[in-house]
Amino acid sequence: MHCPACYSDKCETVETINTGDIIKLYKRVLGIDVSKLFSGTPLIEYTHCLACDLRFFFPWVSGDEVFYEELQEFDWYYDETEKPEYLFASQFIAEGASVLEVGCGNGAFRSFLPTSVAYTGLEFNDKAIRKAQALGLDVKKCPVEKYAETADLLHDVVCSFQVIEHVSEPRKFFASCAKATKHGG
Ligand SMILES: [Zn+2]
Known part of the structure; x- marks a missing residue:
């Protein structure tokens, strides 16, 4: 081990x-x-x-897709209206920045950011993706490991909230997040 x-x-x-x-x-x-x-x-x-x-x-x-679909049925699971970490993180994000959120749920963090921000989210959960897309958000069903390999644009900010505890290979996860980040980002 x-x-x-x-x-x-x-x-x-x-x-x-x-x-x-x-x-x-x-x-x-x-x-x-x-x-x-x-x-x-x-x-x-x-x-x-x-x-x-x-x-x-x-x-x-790790939980599978079915597991998270079931958890999502509970109202508290995606209650993202009062997350202090969103407020904290948003102060580091400048006007016009390109932001990637890994495991973005229904994209609630977007509303904490300036409208000039170019926001992309990655998520596994189909229902959450549909909700985010209904709000006009750019959310893709793609693991960050794959995204980092294929993304043609790097981001000023790559962030993730309450995700690491769901990830079975955190070191690989962090490496991929870093890879999707601009130099100095
Ligand atoms: Zn250790």
Whole structure:
């Protein structure tokens, strides 16, 4: 096992979790069946990287499209009206900047930015994409890893909110975000 952020193997287990308990809790609290996501993974280890202090769960299990479709049915899931991180990030974005938001949901962050900003969003969830597109936003269904390979234009700002915890390979994710950013961006 190695740390997904710094790749160190100096990691220790803090707690071992039976995924059967996670499956039961999801069913009881939210009525969502996550058993498919954990098939072949009876145990998850809550792990601490002693090199960089990151805490993470191992093995890395990511939610699939069905899982996020189901979560999105809850009103609270995409409640993006009161996010302090949007306000915080928006002060670093200049008039006319080109902004890429990775995992943009229904594109709520766009409304925190000057109208002169050229905004592009990346998202997996079809319903969220349709909502964003209905608002006239440029939102593509594309992983940032692929986008960074093919994008013909680099962005002044590449940002992402509450996404990293859903990503199974964060180091690759960060590298792709950096690749989609202009020099000095
Ligand atoms: Zn680490």
